[in-house]
Amino acid sequence: MQTFTYYPGCxxxxxxxxxxxxxxxxxxxxxxxxxxxxxxxCCGGAYSTATNEAGSKLSAVRTLMAAxxxxxxxxxxxxxxxxxKQTNYDISRNEAMxxxxxxxxxxxxxxxxxxxxxHYLELLxxxxxxxxxxxKVTNPFKGKKIAAxxxxxxxxxxxxxxxxxxxxxxxxxxxxxxxxxxxxxxxQRNECCGGYIAMEDKAQAAKRSGAVMSSAKDMGADMIITAxxxxxxxxxxxxxxxxxxxxxxxxxAEALGLKEESNE
Amino acid sequence: xxxxxxxxxxxxxxxxxxxxMRCGKCSATCPSYDEMEYHPHxxxxxxxxxxxxxxxxxxxxxxxxxCFACVERCPRGVEPAKVVEAVRLAAVRKQGGNHLTPxxxxxxxxxxxxxxxxxxxxxxxxx
Numbered sequence: 001m002q003t004f005t006y007y008p009g010c011x012x013x014x015x016x017x018x019x020x021x022x023x024x025x026x027x028x029x030x031x032x033x034x035x036x037x038x039x040x041x042c043c044g045g046a047y048s049t050a051t052n053e054a055g056s057k058l059s060a061v062r063t064l065m066a067a068x069x070x071x072x073x074x075x076x077x078x079x080x081x082x083x084x085k086q087t088n089y090d091i092s093r094n095e096a097m098x099x100x101x102x103x104x105x106x107x108x109x110x111x112x113x114x115x116x117x118x119h120y121l122e123l124l125x126x127x128x129x130x131x132x133x134x135x136k137v138t139n140p141f142k143g144k145k146i147a148a149x150x151x152x153x154x155x156x157x158x159x160x161x162x163x164x165x166x167x168x169x170x171x172x173x174x175x176x177x178x179x180x181x182x183x184x185x186x187x188q189r190n191e192c193c194g195g196y197i198a199m200e201d202k203a204q205a206a207k208r209s210g211a212v213m214s215s216a217k218d219m220g221a222d223m224i225i226t227a228x229x230x231x232x233x234x235x236x237x238x239x240x241x242x243x244x245x246x247x248x249x250x251x252x253a254e255a256l257g258l259k260e261e262s263n264e
Numbered sequence: 265x266x267x268x269x270x271x272x273x274x275x276x277x278x279x280x281x282x283x284x285m286r287c288g289k290c291s292a293t294c295p296s297y298d299e300m301e302y303h304p305h306x307x308x309x310x311x312x313x314x315x316x317x318x319x320x321x322x323x324x325x326x327x328x329x330x331c332f333a334c335v336e337r338c339p340r341g342v343e344p345a346k347v348v349e350a351v352r353l354a355a356v357r358k359q360g361g362n363h364l365t366p367x368x369x370x371x372x373x374x375x376x377x378x379x380x381x382x383x384x385x386x387x388x389x390x391x
Contacts, residue, residue, distance in 0.1 A: 011380040045384030046330050049346045050353055051278040056387065079380050152331035166336050192295040192331035196384040199372040200326070200364075204299055229378040237376055 002127060004118070005067035006034035009080035010042040016077070016229035018262075022249035023076050023120055025262035030128050030136065034074060037066035043083040045196070054100040060087035061101050064115045072116040074123055076249065078153035078228035081119045082161065088113045089160035119154065120249070121171050121227065122163060130178040138257040140180025146251070147184040147221035148172030149212060151231045152192045166190065172225070175248060179255035188215035193234040202238060209234040213241035225251060269354055270314050277350035281312040283340045290334035290344040296327040304334045304344040311347055316354075325352040326363050326389060357391040364389035 006027075012020035027034050041059040048056045060083055067073035075081040091098050092113025102110040118126070124133055150169055158166035169190065173183035193212055194205035213235060216224050223244040226232050235245045253259045274281070290304035291297055302310065302324045310319055319325070325348065334344040355361050364385060373382075 009380075010383065011378045015376065015378040042379075042383055044387050045380050045382075046387045048387065049278075049343075049349050050276045052276050053353075077380065079384065152329070152333065156332035156336045158336060192329050192333065194295070195329045195331070196381040196388070197296075197327070197329055199377070199381055199385050201299070204296070204327075207298075208295055228380075230380045230384075233376055233378050233381070237374075 001031050001033050002071060003033040003035060004072050004074045004123070005070040006036050006074050007040060007043075007063050007067075007080060007084070008036065009075065009077045011229040012077055016232070016247070019076060019227075019229060019247040019249055021262045022247065022253035022259070025258045026249060026252045026256055027123075029256050029258055030124075030133065032123065032127065035070070037063065040066070043080045045079050045083070047083045047086040054097060054104060057087045057091065057097070057101060058104055060084045061091065061105065061111050064088055064113075064117070065111050067115045068111075072118045074118050074120055076120045076227060078151060078226075079230065081117070081227075082153035085117045085162075086157070086160045088115060088117050119163060119227070121154075121175060124175060124178075124252075125171055130174050133175075134178040134180075137179055137255045139255050141176075141251065141255060142180050144181045145184050145220050145222045146176045146181040147186055147216035147219070147224040148176060148189060149193075149216070149224050149226045149231060149235070150190045151226065151228055152190070152195075154227060155190055172248065175252075176225070179251055181251075184216060184219045184221040186215045186219040186221070188212040193231045194238065195230055195234070198230075198234055198238055205234050205238040206240060209239035210241065213239040213243055217241065217243055266316070267314075269320070270311070270316055273311060273316065273347070273350045273354050276353060277343075277346040279308075279343050279346050279350075281308050281342065281347065284308045284312065284342050285340055287339065289337055289339065290342070293333045293337050295331060295333065296329055299327045300324040304348065307347045307351060308342060308344050311351070316351065319351050320355045325355055328352070328388075330384075330388065352388070353391070356389065362390040
């Protein structure tokens with residue numbers, strides 16, 4: 001069994017508990033041990049691109065350092081993934097920033113981006129392998145047309161995220177094939193759902209998330225999947241569409257026949 | 265024109281605004297285009313010209329969704345979102361410049377709103 005450090009983040013402990021529970025149960029069934037570090041902190045939700053911004057990188061660096069000696073740091077939430085990967089990328093290329101963070105945190109040695117960061121989807125693709133996953137599926141989504149929603153945070157900026165082609169991704173579509181479904185390709189799959197603007201401007205969130213849902217529906221989707229709690233919120237609550245929206249981990253657990261037990 | 269603010273913005277963004285060739289792709293791909301008074305390409309152009317006062321006072325600062333579409337799709341690697349972020353920080357870091365205060369939050373909540381939205385908004389709207 002391979003062991004990885006696992007960072008759930010704030011929302012997976014609260015409003016997105018099922019995203020977390022399905023991820024953990026499925027990993028175990030696939031032979032992956034996920035170990036959560038103690039006393040982790042919230043990633044901050046959004047990455048600050050400001051060159052003089054060290055304070056907002058500290059919690060991400062603490063998380064990255066906690067995973068330094070493991071095989072890698074696994075995240076599920078798109079926002080955590082984006083913040084932690086961008087921090088890791090920038091700090092590995094910016095000595096002044098690394099030294100500033102070292103001073104803030106009182107580290108003996110500067111952290112220079114040594115930890116490998118993997119999104120759960122990358123874990124499935126690169127460690128488990130989609131072929132191996134497909135072989136373990138007991139409850140395939142046969143005949144189901146499933147739209148993968150990447151949104152913005154999984155793919156961009158691609159230099160730092162380095163997960164997939166940012167304009168023509170396939171990792172989620174390959175995941176859908178592995179669990180027996182038929183992926184639906186649609187124009188809005190890597191455009192923004194409106195994100196946190198939902199707090200201030202519901203109309204804008206409705207416009208963006210509505211565009212995503214109708215684009216997927218127009219291409220014949222039965223359902224849409226996401227990795228991000230905020231995307232799920234906007235697509236379900238603000239889009240005005242009744243097409244079902246699920247976390248990809250829920251479909252994974254269902255395909256592996258684990259859905260009931262992860263709900264217990 | 266405030267020379268100190270302009271220099272601060274350019275240092276903070278890390279962007280060379282002179283690389284822009286004015287193709288407008290950043291604004292064309294921006295999901296907040298309709299909601300913005302000044303669009304991403306205008307942020308880049310106005311910072312290049314030193315015309316930052318209108319930007320510092322505009323609500324457009326709080327319409328950027330940090331989706332990085334303009335950063336990814338700029339053919340010249342200008343990274344306009346980083347310019348918007350630097351101008352926003354120049355505005356919110358001033359005394360009383362915060363766009364959101366904690367006591368405004370409860371009225372914005374509903375039962376399903378993920379914590380992620382609140383922390384992200386706070387990071388974007390306050391110093």
